[in-house]
Amino acid sequence: MKRSLVYIVLIIFCFILQATVFRSFSFAGIVPNLLIIVTASLGFMRGARTGLAVGFLCGLLMDIFFGDVIGFHALLYMYIGFINGLLTGFFFPERIKQPLFMITLSNIFYGMLSYLILFMMRGRFNFNFYLINVILPEVVYTVLAALILYPLILWLDGLLDGRNNKAVTTVNDL
Protein backbone atom coordinates (compact mmCIF):
# COMPACT_ATOMS: atom_id res chain seq x y z
CA MET A 1 0.00 0.00 0.00
CA LYS A 2 2.70 2.41 1.06
CA ARG A 3 4.79 1.23 -1.88
CA SER A 4 1.97 1.85 -4.37
CA LEU A 5 1.43 5.34 -3.02
CA VAL A 6 5.12 6.16 -3.30
CA TYR A 7 5.18 4.89 -6.88
CA ILE A 8 2.11 6.91 -7.84
CA VAL A 9 3.65 10.06 -6.40
CA LEU A 10 6.89 9.30 -8.27
CA ILE A 11 5.04 8.84 -11.56
CA ILE A 12 3.01 12.04 -11.19
CA PHE A 13 6.13 13.94 -10.19
CA CYS A 14 8.06 12.73 -13.24
CA PHE A 15 5.15 13.41 -15.58
CA ILE A 16 4.76 16.98 -14.38
CA LEU A 17 8.51 17.54 -14.46
CA GLN A 18 8.65 16.33 -18.04
CA ALA A 19 5.76 18.51 -19.16
CA THR A 20 6.83 21.70 -17.40
CA VAL A 21 10.37 22.20 -16.15
CA PHE A 22 12.11 19.97 -18.68
CA ARG A 23 10.27 21.67 -21.54
CA SER A 24 12.14 24.83 -20.65
CA PHE A 25 15.42 22.90 -20.69
CA SER A 26 14.85 21.10 -23.97
CA PHE A 27 17.73 20.87 -26.43
CA ALA A 28 16.49 21.47 -29.98
CA GLY A 29 12.95 20.84 -28.78
CA ILE A 30 13.71 17.39 -27.42
CA VAL A 31 12.90 16.39 -23.84
CA PRO A 32 14.05 13.21 -22.06
CA ASN A 33 11.47 10.52 -21.48
CA LEU A 34 11.39 10.26 -17.70
CA LEU A 35 8.34 8.03 -17.73
CA ILE A 36 10.21 5.37 -19.70
CA ILE A 37 12.97 5.45 -17.08
CA VAL A 38 10.45 4.98 -14.26
CA THR A 39 8.55 2.23 -16.08
CA ALA A 40 11.62 0.26 -17.14
CA SER A 41 13.52 0.53 -13.89
CA LEU A 42 10.60 -0.33 -11.62
CA GLY A 43 9.83 -3.15 -14.05
CA PHE A 44 13.08 -4.98 -13.63
CA MET A 45 13.45 -4.05 -9.99
CA ARG A 46 10.06 -5.29 -8.88
CA GLY A 47 8.89 -7.70 -11.58
CA ALA A 48 6.42 -7.90 -14.40
CA ARG A 49 3.38 -7.09 -12.31
CA THR A 50 4.70 -3.79 -10.99
CA GLY A 51 6.16 -3.05 -14.41
CA LEU A 52 2.89 -3.35 -16.23
CA ALA A 53 0.93 -1.46 -13.58
CA VAL A 54 3.42 1.42 -13.53
CA GLY A 55 3.57 1.47 -17.32
CA PHE A 56 -0.19 1.53 -17.57
CA LEU A 57 -0.44 4.47 -15.20
CA CYS A 58 2.35 6.43 -16.94
CA GLY A 59 0.76 5.88 -20.34
CA LEU A 60 -2.69 6.79 -19.09
CA LEU A 61 -1.44 10.12 -17.76
CA MET A 62 0.16 10.88 -21.13
CA ASP A 63 -3.04 9.93 -22.91
CA ILE A 64 -5.41 11.99 -20.78
CA PHE A 65 -3.46 15.20 -21.18
CA PHE A 66 -1.69 14.86 -24.51
CA GLY A 67 -3.00 11.85 -26.40
CA ASP A 68 -5.37 11.88 -29.33
CA VAL A 69 -6.91 8.62 -28.14
CA ILE A 70 -6.93 7.37 -24.58
CA GLY A 71 -5.23 4.00 -24.30
CA PHE A 72 -2.50 4.14 -26.92
CA HIS A 73 0.37 5.18 -24.68
CA ALA A 74 -1.07 3.15 -21.81
CA LEU A 75 -0.80 0.05 -23.98
CA LEU A 76 2.72 0.86 -25.15
CA TYR A 77 4.14 1.69 -21.73
CA MET A 78 2.40 -1.29 -20.16
CA TYR A 79 4.14 -3.72 -22.51
CA ILE A 80 7.47 -2.00 -21.97
CA GLY A 81 7.04 -2.39 -18.21
CA PHE A 82 5.96 -6.01 -18.59
CA ILE A 83 8.87 -7.00 -20.83
CA ASN A 84 11.35 -5.33 -18.50
CA GLY A 85 9.69 -7.14 -15.63
CA LEU A 86 10.27 -10.52 -17.27
CA LEU A 87 14.01 -9.86 -17.00
CA THR A 88 13.94 -9.35 -13.23
CA GLY A 89 15.83 -12.53 -12.41
CA PHE A 90 18.58 -12.03 -14.96
CA PHE A 91 19.67 -8.57 -13.97
CA PHE A 92 21.21 -6.96 -10.98
CA PRO A 93 19.56 -3.59 -10.54
CA GLU A 94 22.58 -2.41 -8.56
CA ARG A 95 24.87 -2.55 -11.59
CA ILE A 96 23.88 0.58 -13.44
CA LYS A 97 25.13 -0.60 -16.83
CA GLN A 98 22.46 -3.23 -17.31
CA PRO A 99 19.50 -1.01 -16.36
CA LEU A 100 20.85 1.73 -18.61
CA PHE A 101 21.01 -0.76 -21.46
CA MET A 102 17.41 -1.79 -20.84
CA ILE A 103 16.23 1.82 -20.60
CA THR A 104 17.96 2.53 -23.90
CA LEU A 105 16.35 -0.46 -25.56
CA SER A 106 12.94 0.44 -24.12
CA ASN A 107 13.20 3.99 -25.38
CA ILE A 108 14.24 2.87 -28.86
CA PHE A 109 11.33 0.43 -28.88
CA TYR A 110 8.98 3.22 -27.82
CA GLY A 111 10.35 5.58 -30.47
CA MET A 112 10.14 3.03 -33.27
CA LEU A 113 6.57 2.03 -32.43
CA SER A 114 5.49 5.66 -32.08
CA TYR A 115 6.93 6.43 -35.48
CA LEU A 116 5.36 3.36 -37.05
CA ILE A 117 1.88 3.91 -35.69
CA LEU A 118 1.62 7.69 -35.42
CA PHE A 119 3.66 8.78 -38.42
CA MET A 120 4.30 6.06 -40.98
CA MET A 121 0.62 5.11 -40.97
CA ARG A 122 -0.15 8.66 -42.07
CA GLY A 123 2.24 8.53 -44.97
CA ARG A 124 5.34 10.08 -43.39
CA PHE A 125 7.96 7.74 -44.83
CA ASN A 126 11.14 9.71 -44.19
CA PHE A 127 12.31 7.31 -41.48
CA ASN A 128 15.90 8.57 -41.43
CA PHE A 129 14.76 12.04 -40.51
CA TYR A 130 12.69 10.85 -37.57
CA LEU A 131 15.42 8.48 -36.42
CA ILE A 132 18.11 11.14 -36.40
CA ASN A 133 16.04 14.10 -35.25
CA VAL A 134 13.58 12.59 -32.80
CA ILE A 135 14.26 9.03 -31.71
CA LEU A 136 18.02 9.08 -31.18
CA PRO A 137 18.26 12.51 -29.49
CA GLU A 138 15.49 11.45 -27.15
CA VAL A 139 17.37 8.23 -26.32
CA VAL A 140 20.61 10.07 -25.62
CA TYR A 141 18.90 12.65 -23.48
CA THR A 142 16.94 9.97 -21.63
CA VAL A 143 20.09 7.99 -20.84
CA LEU A 144 21.71 11.14 -19.47
CA ALA A 145 18.64 11.78 -17.34
CA ALA A 146 18.66 8.14 -16.23
CA LEU A 147 22.17 8.52 -14.84
CA ILE A 148 20.64 10.82 -12.25
CA LEU A 149 17.13 9.49 -11.95
CA TYR A 150 17.95 5.77 -11.81
CA PRO A 151 20.10 5.86 -8.65
CA LEU A 152 17.34 7.95 -7.08
CA ILE A 153 14.71 5.34 -7.90
CA LEU A 154 17.03 2.59 -6.65
CA TRP A 155 17.58 4.48 -3.42
CA LEU A 156 13.85 5.04 -3.01
CA ASP A 157 13.23 1.36 -3.59
CA GLY A 158 15.86 0.44 -1.05
CA LEU A 159 14.27 2.80 1.43
CA LEU A 160 10.94 1.02 0.99
CA ASP A 161 12.67 -2.34 1.45
CA GLY A 162 14.63 -1.09 4.40
CA ARG A 163 17.94 -2.13 2.86
CA ASN A 164 19.87 1.07 2.49
CA ASN A 165 22.74 0.21 4.80
CA LYS A 166 25.45 -0.05 2.22
CA ALA A 167 26.34 2.71 -0.17
CA VAL A 168 24.02 3.28 -3.07
CA THR A 169 25.28 2.37 -6.53
CA THR A 170 26.58 5.33 -8.38
CA VAL A 171 28.11 6.10 -11.71
CA ASN A 172 31.45 4.87 -10.36
CA ASP A 173 30.34 1.29 -10.88
CA LEU A 174 30.44 1.80 -14.62
Place this chain on the structure above:
Amino acid sequence: MSPIIKQKGERYKLPDRYLLFILTVICLGLIILTLYTDYISRPLGFVAGRVIVPMQSGLSHVGSYLGGRRDELANIRDLLAENERLREQLDILTLENTLYKQDRYELANLRILYELDSMYADYEKVGARIIARDPGNWFHSFTIDKGYEDGLAEDMNILAGAGLIGRIVRVGPNWSRVITIIADNSNVSGQVLATEDNLIVRGNRELYADGVIEFEQLIDNADRVVVGDKIVTSIISDKYLPGILIGYITQISRDANNLTKSGQLAPAVDFERLSEVLVITELKQSIED
Protein backbone atom coordinates in the same frame (compact mmCIF):
# COMPACT_ATOMS: atom_id res chain seq x y z
CA MET B 1 1.97 -20.60 -10.22
CA SER B 2 -1.10 -22.07 -11.83
CA PRO B 3 -4.16 -19.93 -11.43
CA ILE B 4 -6.30 -22.92 -10.59
CA ILE B 5 -4.36 -24.68 -7.86
CA LYS B 6 -4.66 -22.57 -4.79
CA GLN B 7 -2.63 -23.36 -1.75
CA LYS B 8 -4.19 -23.26 1.62
CA GLY B 9 -3.88 -19.99 3.40
CA GLU B 10 -2.39 -18.25 0.40
CA ARG B 11 -4.34 -15.33 -0.99
CA TYR B 12 -5.42 -15.82 -4.59
CA LYS B 13 -3.31 -13.75 -6.92
CA LEU B 14 -4.06 -13.19 -10.59
CA PRO B 15 -1.08 -14.28 -12.72
CA ASP B 16 0.77 -11.45 -14.40
CA ARG B 17 0.01 -12.52 -17.94
CA TYR B 18 -3.72 -12.58 -17.23
CA LEU B 19 -3.49 -9.12 -15.77
CA LEU B 20 -1.58 -8.01 -18.86
CA PHE B 21 -4.24 -9.51 -21.09
CA ILE B 22 -7.09 -7.87 -19.19
CA LEU B 23 -5.40 -4.47 -19.23
CA THR B 24 -4.64 -4.86 -22.94
CA VAL B 25 -8.32 -5.44 -23.62
CA ILE B 26 -9.20 -2.44 -21.47
CA CYS B 27 -6.72 -0.27 -23.40
CA LEU B 28 -8.07 -1.39 -26.75
CA GLY B 29 -11.57 -0.71 -25.49
CA LEU B 30 -10.55 2.76 -24.35
CA ILE B 31 -8.93 3.49 -27.73
CA ILE B 32 -12.08 2.49 -29.58
CA LEU B 33 -14.33 4.37 -27.14
CA THR B 34 -12.34 7.59 -27.41
CA LEU B 35 -12.08 7.30 -31.16
CA TYR B 36 -15.83 7.27 -31.59
CA THR B 37 -17.38 8.70 -28.44
CA ASP B 38 -16.81 11.14 -25.61
CA TYR B 39 -17.75 8.92 -22.64
CA ILE B 40 -14.32 8.20 -21.25
CA SER B 41 -12.29 11.34 -21.73
CA ARG B 42 -14.62 13.55 -19.67
CA PRO B 43 -14.58 11.71 -16.33
CA LEU B 44 -10.90 10.85 -16.66
CA GLY B 45 -10.16 14.44 -17.53
CA PHE B 46 -12.11 15.59 -14.48
CA VAL B 47 -10.17 13.41 -12.04
CA ALA B 48 -6.82 14.17 -13.63
CA GLY B 49 -7.58 17.89 -13.74
CA ARG B 50 -8.26 18.02 -10.02
CA VAL B 51 -5.06 16.21 -9.12
CA ILE B 52 -2.45 17.17 -11.69
CA VAL B 53 -3.30 20.66 -12.91
CA PRO B 54 -2.69 22.58 -9.66
CA MET B 55 0.80 21.09 -9.43
CA GLN B 56 1.45 21.73 -13.09
CA SER B 57 0.60 25.40 -12.84
CA GLY B 58 3.04 25.84 -10.00
CA LEU B 59 5.87 23.94 -11.58
CA SER B 60 5.56 25.53 -14.98
CA HIS B 61 6.26 28.89 -13.33
CA VAL B 62 9.45 27.38 -11.94
CA GLY B 63 10.25 25.94 -15.35
CA SER B 64 9.84 29.15 -17.26
CA TYR B 65 11.86 31.01 -14.62
CA LEU B 66 14.72 28.51 -14.84
CA GLY B 67 14.50 28.43 -18.63
CA GLY B 68 14.74 32.20 -18.67
CA ARG B 69 17.83 32.03 -16.47
CA ARG B 70 19.41 29.47 -18.77
CA ASP B 71 18.82 31.71 -21.76
CA GLU B 72 20.39 34.54 -19.83
CA LEU B 73 23.50 32.47 -19.14
CA ALA B 74 23.70 31.32 -22.73
CA ASN B 75 23.50 34.88 -23.93
CA ILE B 76 26.03 36.27 -21.53
CA ARG B 77 29.00 36.10 -23.90
CA ASP B 78 27.08 37.82 -26.66
CA LEU B 79 25.91 40.37 -24.17
CA LEU B 80 29.43 41.12 -22.99
CA ALA B 81 30.66 41.72 -26.53
CA GLU B 82 27.63 43.79 -27.28
CA ASN B 83 28.10 45.73 -24.08
CA GLU B 84 31.63 46.72 -25.06
CA ARG B 85 30.53 47.81 -28.46
CA LEU B 86 27.67 49.77 -27.01
CA ARG B 87 29.95 51.53 -24.55
CA GLU B 88 31.98 52.85 -27.44
CA GLN B 89 28.85 54.03 -29.15
CA LEU B 90 27.41 55.54 -26.01
CA ASP B 91 29.52 58.71 -26.31
CA ILE B 92 28.36 59.26 -29.83
CA LEU B 93 24.70 58.70 -29.17
CA THR B 94 22.69 61.75 -28.29
CA LEU B 95 19.60 62.14 -26.22
CA GLU B 96 17.55 62.79 -29.31
CA ASN B 97 18.56 59.48 -30.70
CA THR B 98 17.34 57.64 -27.61
CA LEU B 99 14.10 59.50 -27.61
CA TYR B 100 13.63 58.78 -31.26
CA LYS B 101 14.16 55.06 -30.65
CA GLN B 102 11.70 55.03 -27.81
CA ASP B 103 9.13 56.72 -29.95
CA ARG B 104 9.62 54.27 -32.75
CA TYR B 105 9.33 51.27 -30.45
CA GLU B 106 6.14 52.62 -28.99
CA LEU B 107 4.76 53.32 -32.41
CA ALA B 108 5.48 49.80 -33.63
CA ASN B 109 3.79 48.28 -30.58
CA LEU B 110 0.77 50.49 -30.95
CA ARG B 111 0.54 49.66 -34.62
CA ILE B 112 0.56 45.93 -33.90
CA LEU B 113 -2.03 46.30 -31.16
CA TYR B 114 -4.22 48.46 -33.32
CA GLU B 115 -4.01 46.05 -36.20
CA LEU B 116 -4.76 43.02 -33.99
CA ASP B 117 -7.63 44.72 -32.24
CA SER B 118 -9.31 45.89 -35.38
CA MET B 119 -8.68 42.58 -37.08
CA TYR B 120 -10.41 40.39 -34.50
CA ALA B 121 -12.50 42.98 -32.72
CA ASP B 122 -15.77 41.15 -33.28
CA TYR B 123 -14.78 38.05 -31.36
CA GLU B 124 -15.13 37.64 -27.60
CA LYS B 125 -11.82 36.58 -26.13
CA VAL B 126 -10.46 35.43 -22.77
CA GLY B 127 -6.84 35.07 -21.79
CA ALA B 128 -5.34 31.80 -20.54
CA ARG B 129 -1.94 30.66 -19.37
CA ILE B 130 -0.03 27.67 -20.73
CA ILE B 131 0.71 25.28 -17.88
CA ALA B 132 2.27 22.24 -19.59
CA ARG B 133 3.56 21.11 -22.94
CA ASP B 134 3.44 17.76 -24.65
CA PRO B 135 6.03 15.61 -22.84
CA GLY B 136 6.60 13.53 -25.95
CA ASN B 137 8.77 14.67 -28.81
CA TRP B 138 6.44 13.87 -31.67
CA PHE B 139 3.63 16.39 -31.64
CA HIS B 140 3.21 19.96 -30.56
CA SER B 141 0.38 20.51 -28.12
CA PHE B 142 -0.05 22.08 -24.71
CA THR B 143 -2.54 22.47 -21.89
CA ILE B 144 -3.93 25.77 -20.63
CA ASP B 145 -5.28 26.62 -17.20
CA LYS B 146 -8.94 27.12 -18.12
CA GLY B 147 -11.62 24.53 -18.79
CA TYR B 148 -15.37 24.11 -19.09
CA GLU B 149 -15.87 25.74 -15.70
CA ASP B 150 -14.56 28.93 -17.32
CA GLY B 151 -16.89 28.53 -20.29
CA LEU B 152 -14.46 26.95 -22.71
CA ALA B 153 -15.50 24.16 -25.06
CA GLU B 154 -13.98 21.91 -27.64
CA ASP B 155 -13.05 23.45 -31.01
CA MET B 156 -12.64 26.95 -29.67
CA ASN B 157 -9.87 28.81 -31.50
CA ILE B 158 -6.67 29.92 -29.81
CA LEU B 159 -4.76 33.07 -30.72
CA ALA B 160 -1.53 34.63 -29.56
CA GLY B 161 0.31 37.70 -30.65
CA ALA B 162 -0.65 38.27 -34.21
CA GLY B 163 -2.14 35.01 -35.36
CA LEU B 164 -3.69 31.60 -35.01
CA ILE B 165 -2.20 29.00 -32.68
CA GLY B 166 -4.68 26.17 -32.85
CA ARG B 167 -7.85 24.92 -31.26
CA ILE B 168 -9.04 23.13 -28.14
CA VAL B 169 -9.44 19.39 -28.60
CA ARG B 170 -10.24 18.27 -25.06
CA VAL B 171 -11.63 20.13 -22.06
CA GLY B 172 -11.46 19.26 -18.38
CA PRO B 173 -12.97 21.26 -15.51
CA ASN B 174 -9.95 23.52 -15.09
CA TRP B 175 -7.73 22.67 -18.06
CA SER B 176 -7.95 22.26 -21.83
CA ARG B 177 -5.69 20.62 -24.31
CA VAL B 178 -4.77 22.73 -27.33
CA ILE B 179 -3.45 21.22 -30.52
CA THR B 180 -1.34 23.67 -32.48
CA ILE B 181 -1.43 24.21 -36.22
CA ILE B 182 2.22 23.20 -36.46
CA ALA B 183 1.58 19.72 -34.98
CA ASP B 184 2.17 17.01 -37.54
CA ASN B 185 -1.37 15.71 -37.32
CA SER B 186 -3.22 18.99 -37.70
CA ASN B 187 -4.81 20.40 -40.82
CA VAL B 188 -6.34 23.83 -41.27
CA SER B 189 -8.42 24.99 -44.18
CA GLY B 190 -7.03 28.36 -45.18
CA GLN B 191 -7.15 30.86 -47.97
CA VAL B 192 -4.81 33.39 -49.50
CA LEU B 193 -5.99 36.78 -48.30
CA ALA B 194 -5.28 38.67 -51.50
CA THR B 195 -6.81 36.26 -54.03
CA GLU B 196 -9.21 34.21 -51.85
CA ASP B 197 -7.86 30.95 -53.23
CA ASN B 198 -8.40 28.03 -50.85
CA LEU B 199 -5.65 25.77 -49.61
CA ILE B 200 -4.90 23.30 -46.83
CA VAL B 201 -2.27 24.16 -44.20
CA ARG B 202 -0.61 21.12 -42.64
CA GLY B 203 1.79 20.88 -39.73
CA ASN B 204 4.95 18.96 -40.48
CA ARG B 205 7.38 17.54 -37.93
CA GLU B 206 10.19 17.55 -40.48
CA LEU B 207 9.93 21.31 -41.00
CA TYR B 208 9.84 22.29 -37.28
CA ALA B 209 13.51 23.09 -37.19
CA ASP B 210 13.17 25.53 -40.09
CA GLY B 211 10.29 27.31 -38.39
CA VAL B 212 7.87 26.75 -41.26
CA ILE B 213 4.87 24.56 -42.03
CA GLU B 214 3.55 23.39 -45.35
CA PHE B 215 0.46 24.07 -47.42
CA GLU B 216 -0.99 22.21 -50.34
CA GLN B 217 -3.93 21.90 -52.73
CA LEU B 218 -3.77 25.50 -53.78
CA ILE B 219 -5.46 26.01 -57.12
CA ASP B 220 -3.94 29.06 -58.72
CA ASN B 221 -3.97 28.78 -62.49
CA ALA B 222 -3.51 32.48 -63.02
CA ASP B 223 -0.25 32.50 -61.01
CA ARG B 224 -1.45 35.35 -58.87
CA VAL B 225 -0.27 33.97 -55.51
CA VAL B 226 3.29 35.02 -54.68
CA VAL B 227 5.78 34.62 -51.86
CA GLY B 228 4.92 36.93 -48.97
CA ASP B 229 1.15 36.65 -49.37
CA LYS B 230 -0.88 36.41 -46.19
CA ILE B 231 -2.72 33.17 -45.45
CA VAL B 232 -5.80 33.39 -43.22
CA THR B 233 -8.34 30.81 -42.06
CA SER B 234 -10.93 30.23 -44.72
CA ILE B 235 -14.66 30.75 -44.62
CA ILE B 236 -15.29 27.09 -45.45
CA SER B 237 -13.38 25.71 -42.45
CA ASP B 238 -15.73 23.98 -40.03
CA LYS B 239 -13.52 24.37 -36.95
CA TYR B 240 -11.85 27.76 -37.42
CA LEU B 241 -13.46 31.19 -37.53
CA PRO B 242 -12.77 32.99 -40.81
CA GLY B 243 -10.13 35.61 -41.35
CA ILE B 244 -7.59 34.74 -38.62
CA LEU B 245 -4.01 35.20 -39.75
CA ILE B 246 -2.07 31.94 -40.06
CA GLY B 247 1.18 33.09 -41.66
CA TYR B 248 3.04 34.24 -44.72
CA ILE B 249 4.04 32.21 -47.76
CA THR B 250 7.79 31.64 -47.92
CA GLN B 251 7.99 29.22 -50.79
CA ILE B 252 5.62 28.08 -53.50
CA SER B 253 5.91 25.50 -56.25
CA ARG B 254 3.72 23.74 -58.77
CA ASP B 255 2.83 20.12 -57.98
CA ALA B 256 3.65 17.25 -60.30
CA ASN B 257 0.00 17.01 -61.31
CA ASN B 258 0.28 20.51 -62.85
CA LEU B 259 -3.09 21.48 -61.36
CA THR B 260 -2.37 22.43 -57.79
CA LYS B 261 0.43 24.20 -55.99
CA SER B 262 2.06 23.55 -52.66
CA GLY B 263 4.77 25.16 -50.60
CA GLN B 264 5.74 26.44 -47.20
CA LEU B 265 4.59 29.25 -44.96
CA ALA B 266 6.03 30.92 -41.89
CA PRO B 267 3.50 31.02 -39.04
CA ALA B 268 2.68 34.45 -37.67
CA VAL B 269 3.29 33.25 -34.10
CA ASP B 270 6.55 32.21 -32.47
CA PHE B 271 5.55 28.83 -31.06
CA GLU B 272 8.69 28.40 -28.97
CA ARG B 273 8.12 31.42 -26.81
CA LEU B 274 4.51 31.12 -25.79
CA SER B 275 3.26 31.64 -22.27
CA GLU B 276 -0.13 33.33 -22.55
CA VAL B 277 -2.76 32.81 -25.20
CA LEU B 278 -6.17 34.21 -26.12
CA VAL B 279 -9.17 31.93 -26.43
CA ILE B 280 -12.01 33.01 -28.70
CA THR B 281 -15.11 31.94 -26.80
CA GLU B 282 -17.17 31.81 -29.93
CA LEU B 283 -17.62 28.70 -32.00
CA LYS B 284 -17.92 28.45 -35.72
CA GLN B 285 -21.53 27.82 -36.57
CA SER B 286 -22.02 24.37 -37.98
CA ILE B 287 -24.82 22.95 -40.04
CA GLU B 288 -26.33 20.92 -37.19
CA ASP B 289 -27.12 24.04 -35.15
